[in-house]
Amino acid sequence: MTSVRLSTWGATLLLALSALVAAPAQARLFDPETFTLANGMEVVVIPNHRTPIVSHMVWYKVGAADEVPGKSGLAHLLEHLMFKGTPSVPPGEFSKIVARNGGRDNAFTTSDFTAYYQNVAVDRLELVMKMEADRMKNLVLDEANFRTELAVVQEERRSRVDNNPAALLAEQMEATLFLNSPYHRPVIGWEKEIAALTRDDALAFYHRWYAPNNAILVIAGDVDAATIRPLAEKYYGGLDRAEIPARALTHEPPARAARRVTLTDARVGQPSWTRLYLAPSDNAGDKTLTAPLEVLAEVVGGGSTSRLFRTLVVDRGLAASASAAYDSTALDLSTFRIGVSPRPGVALDKLEALVDQELDRILKQGVPAEEVERAKTRLVAGSAYGRDSLHTGAQVLGEALATGQSVAEVESWPDRITAVTPAEVARAAAAVLDVKASVTGLLLPDPKVPPGSRPAMSPLAGFTRELH
Numbered sequence: 001m002t003s004v005r006l007s008t009w010g011a012t013l014l015l016a017l018s019a020l021v022a023a024p025a026q027a028r029l030f031d032p033e034t035f036t037l038a039n040g041m042e043v044v045v046i047p048n049h050r051t052p053i054v055s056h057m058v059w060y061k062v063g064a065a066d067e068v069p070g071k072s073g074l075a076h077l078l079e080h081l082m083f084k085g086t087p088s089v090p091p092g093e094f095s096k097i098v099a100r101n102g103g104r105d106n107a108f109t110t111s112d113f114t115a116y117y118q119n120v121a122v123d124r125l126e127l128v129m130k131m132e133a134d135r136m137k138n139l140v141l142d143e144a145n146f147r148t149e150l151a152v153v154q155e156e157r158r159s160r161v162d163n164n165p166a167a168l169l170a171e172q173m174e175a176t177l178f179l180n181s182p183y184h185r186p187v188i189g190w191e192k193e194i195a196a197l198t199r200d201d202a203l204a205f206y207h208r209w210y211a212p213n214n215a216i217l218v219i220a221g222d223v224d225a226a227t228i229r230p231l232a233e234k235y236y237g238g239l240d241r242a243e244i245p246a247r248a249l250t251h252e253p254p255a256r257a258a259r260r261v262t263l264t265d266a267r268v269g270q271p272s273w274t275r276l277y278l279a280p281s282d283n284a285g286d287k288t289l290t291a292p293l294e295v296l297a298e299v300v301g302g303g304s305t306s307r308l309f310r311t312l313v314v315d316r317g318l319a320a321s322a323s324a325a326y327d328s329t330a331l332d333l334s335t336f337r338i339g340v341s342p343r344p345g346v347a348l349d350k351l352e353a354l355v356d357q358e359l360d361r362i363l364k365q366g367v368p369a370e371e372v373e374r375a376k377t378r379l380v381a382g383s384a385y386g387r388d389s390l391h392t393g394a395q396v397l398g399e400a401l402a403t404g405q406s407v408a409e410v411e412s413w414p415d416r417i418t419a420v421t422p423a424e425v426a427r428a429a430a431a432v433l434d435v436k437a438s439v440t441g442l443l444l445p446d447p448k449v450p451p452g453s454r455p456a457m458s459p460l461a462g463f464t465r466e467l468h
Helices: 011-022 074-081 093-100 122-137 143-162 165-177 191-195 199-209 225-235 287-301 307-315 348-365 369-388 390-402 407-411 413-418 422-432
Strands: 033-036 042-047 053-060 104-109 114-121 215-221 259-265 272-279 319-326 334-342 438-445
Touching: 033 225, 042 225, 042 390, 053 122, 053 390, 074 104, 074 114, 074 143, 074 199, 093 104, 093 122, 114 122, 114 390, 122 215, 122 225, 143 165, 143 191, 143 199, 165 259, 165 272, 165 438, 215 390, 272 348, 272 422, 287 307, 287 319, 287 334, 287 348, 287 369, 287 413, 287 422, 307 319, 307 334, 307 348, 334 348, 348 422, 348 438, 369 390, 369 413, 369 422, 390 407, 407 413
Parallel strands: 042 215, 259 438
Antiparallel strands: 033 042, 053 114, 053 215, 104 114, 272 334, 272 438, 319 334
């Protein structure tokens, strides 16, 4: 998932929006309206009257990290099974109804949450609200439909992971990085554990976690809270709340040794180098480091003006790409990621040495104030641009609320970024960029395979904890 907080936009936009960095503190991202139904369901409305369209999303506070050991892939499988029908909507008809009404729909699962969405014309909103509320409580699963969808998920595992060396490397690296957290399990699940899942497993998970008081309704578009409240009461307000178990959180032990994972595969067209560091999130670890880490990621690898891109791609011409990424939204610890791909003939160990040299320079010298200010300007400008998108606001707010953040924290994000100082960026770098606590991954082509027959792959390509 691409977050607007990690995006870089054009120079014209930066100039136009740079004044936001110096603006006084105020809620200025999405300006949502919120209320809570009597059954505990949170409702967030993001008015955006540019076009008569709405994005309707239901977020459940449950994901792959909530699976019991031995049942990996269950949250994602249930996401698929949610399209298998209710007494009033036959199996497979949900998406067809949305399409016949000019909309599109999908769903996705991550370690921390599961979300379902429909983008439709505003006069079709009531229709999708009715259907989404219906499957929150009335899902019907027969054994035949279960087996069909299980086979679909198994094929998805083969096509998206087993046949994708970058995804395989990412899976192995994350399993190595997280020693105790359930994040060491892939969202899609391990092959043999997926095969062993049963219809009863899926129904038990559904009844355990899917309830209005464990869900967030987010609607963005040509609406307001006054028009949404009666519809939310009508379709979601009558659903019974449930006893939702506490989410089991683990404590990650200190990482005391650098680890390396090397994957050599005939399907690799372009080698790549990746490093993962454990990092705090908005919910785990030192939360005061999260905003500085977002700025640090922008400085290190946030686009064509970043340290690594300038050094490795532009100035030295040794790399085809260089990037860094960090997202503070997680229930457990997060990751700070760096990835580079060499130009033909450039050895990965040479690139690794240069990356370490650049990071060491940051650790020893810090980041100049001017560079920090430019990074903050780009981040805030990107978030402001995201206000024009219906889906972006719903995505950002849904993800934050599903992982324990508040609307106020989302809205104040530009102010927190603006307040970051060079000293705080230096402190964040010192706390996180410890090679001894990292995992380094090498993705290598099989030397026996002719270069012309290898597909191209980019660094960080397989690193996603979101599955559709």
